[in-house]
Amino acid sequence: MNRLKQPLPWQRNIPSVDRIVRELAEINLPRALVVAVVRRELAGLRGRKVDEHVDQGQVMRRIRCALEVLRRQKIQPVINATGIIIHTNLGRSPMGDRVVQTISSAASNFTNLEYDLGAGERGSRGLYVENALAVLCLAEAAAVVNNCAAALLLVLRHFTSDTARREVVISRGELVQIGGGFRIPEILESAGAVLREIGTTNKTAIEDYRRAIGPDTAMILKVHHSNFYMEGFVESPACRQIAALARRAKVPFLADLGSGAVFDTTELGPEREPMPQSVLADGADLVCFSGDKLLGGPQAGIIVGSAAYISALKKNPMSRALRCDKLILAALEATVDLLLSGELDQIPVRSMMNADVAQLRKRAGQIILALSDLPLRAEIGAGCARVGGGALPRTRIESVTVDLQTRSVRQFEQRLRCACPPVIGYCENDCLRLDLRTVFPTQDTLLIAAIRGTIQSVE
Numbered sequence: 001m002n003r004l005k006q007p008l009p010w011q012r013n014i015p016s017v018d019r020i021v022r023e024l025a026e027i028n029l030p031r032a033l034v035v036a037v038v039r040r041e042l043a044g045l046r047g048r049k050v051d052e053h054v055d056q057g058q059v060m061r062r063i064r065c066a067l068e069v070l071r072r073q074k075i076q077p078v079i080n081a082t083g084i085i086i087h088t089n090l091g092r093s094p095m096g097d098r099v100v101q102t103i104s105s106a107a108s109n110f111t112n113l114e115y116d117l118g119a120g121e122r123g124s125r126g127l128y129v130e131n132a133l134a135v136l137c138l139a140e141a142a143a144v145v146n147n148c149a150a151a152l153l154l155v156l157r158h159f160t161s162d163t164a165r166r167e168v169v170i171s172r173g174e175l176v177q178i179g180g181g182f183r184i185p186e187i188l189e190s191a192g193a194v195l196r197e198i199g200t201t202n203k204t205a206i207e208d209y210r211r212a213i214g215p216d217t218a219m220i221l222k223v224h225h226s227n228f229y230m231e232g233f234v235e236s237p238a239c240r241q242i243a244a245l246a247r248r249a250k251v252p253f254l255a256d257l258g259s260g261a262v263f264d265t266t267e268l269g270p271e272r273e274p275m276p277q278s279v280l281a282d283g284a285d286l287v288c289f290s291g292d293k294l295l296g297g298p299q300a301g302i303i304v305g306s307a308a309y310i311s312a313l314k315k316n317p318m319s320r321a322l323r324c325d326k327l328i329l330a331a332l333e334a335t336v337d338l339l340l341s342g343e344l345d346q347i348p349v350r351s352m353m354n355a356d357v358a359q360l361r362k363r364a365g366q367i368i369l370a371l372s373d374l375p376l377r378a379e380i381g382a383g384c385a386r387v388g389g390g391a392l393p394r395t396r397i398e399s400v401t402v403d404l405q406t407r408s409v410r411q412f413e414q415r416l417r418c419a420c421p422p423v424i425g426y427c428e429n430d431c432l433r434l435d436l437r438t439v440f441p442t443q444d445t446l447l448i449a450a451i452r453g454t455i456q457s458v459e
């Protein structure tokens with residue numbers, strides 16, 4: 001302790017925290033954060049061997065580097081030029097102006113979030129959006145929680161709370177991992193359910209379900225594969241068959257759809273993403289899906305289906321812990337309203353899916369023209385955009401890229417990622433490829449400016 005208070009001879013080289021912070025006046029971060037970084041870096045230096053020479057320039061470079069890392073961690077708009085529309089790492093669905101206005105006014109005002117205006121007393125949250133979602137999905141009722149993982153957890157918890165009936169029947173082919181760290185068997189376990197695996201990885205028959213159902217069965221779960229597909233010697237019974245079995249055995253049947261397409265995805269290609277309304281029509285009691293995947297709204301978990309089950313789920317104490325805040329509910333309301341009135345151009349993920357290739361090509365031409373004086377080669381390329389969000393893993397949407405070649409493509413890609421705003425593309429065939437399907441047309445000038453700034457710093 002004492003050792004640190006008394007400056008040792010070698011420490012005279014190290015400027016004071018105050019002096020360093022003053023030198024960093026241009027850094028646009030709260031002073032307290034800058035001070036903390038400076039202290040941390042200096043403490044690291046003090047830990048070094050006493051006879052080591054401390055170069056002040058080097059100290060400042062280290063500190064600036066650490067501050068730059070900190071700045072990059074801040075949530076900021078990025079230009080998604082990956083061609084992956086619902087990009088989980090880039091925040092999934094962006095929201096359109098109309099939805100954003102709703103969020104903004106809910107954020108800056110008091111709202112009737114839990115207030116019944118007619119009765120003048122406490123009401124329940126989410127009534128409007130739940131009703132609208134039920135209409136959209138042709139369901140009896142709907143409930144909304146934080147995300148689809150939370151929806152699954154709530155349903156599993158609810159139906160396995162009776163210690164005598166804890167088994168959740170699920171096909172071995174559906175014990176999948178979705179994204180980072182979301183594994184179906186682990187979710188089941190953490191919900192207190194007992195896994196009753198049936199069938200094999202590639203084949204599960206209705207007979208397997210029939211044999212597994214017994215007095216210990218709490219529910220049947222079907223999980224959509226989402227981000228992968230199996231082909232060849234595969235078999236799994238139709239939802240309708242499982243639903244009929246569940247009905248006879250009087251056990252609830254939940255289908256976790258993940259994306260939950262509320263529109264027919266065969267508009268985009270041959271792959272068909274299951275739709276909540278058809279899975280319910282096939283007899284599933286409950287269906288859950290995400291708000292920020294194909295629906296194109298904010299992060300949320302939507303549960304639709306039987307009115308009796310939904311009402312019981314909403315009374316479960318866990319619902320309280322998983323409930324959404326007013327901003328999300330306002331955004332979801334606005335999104336579902338747009339879907340119900342068919343104003344798809346207001347939902348960015350939908351307009352990106354539907355963007356015209358000729359239009360993308362025209363933009364690519366304009367961008368390339370604006371870069372023509374720079375020391376790089378820029379060409380129009382053919383891109384393969386994807387839906388992302390774990391939906392339609394085989395579907396490729398024809399797209400257009402701006403392909404950039406420079407002396408060091410890797411270095412250029414990395415610098416562009418740290419530009420203002422950051423631009424995320426992908427390297428292929430010694431090119432940095434920027435897919436325009438996922439770039440908002442209003443971002444083209446920003447994209448050009450980011451490339452200009454970056455090329456000047458690399459060359």
Ligand SMILES: *Cc1c(COP(=O)(O)O)cnc(C)c1O
Pocket residue numbers: 147148149150178182223224225226227256257258259289290291300301389390
């Ligand atoms: C994406 C997905 C989830 C998780 O959804 P979140 O909204 O990210 O929690 C769950 N199940 C399936 C099948 C999915 O595809």
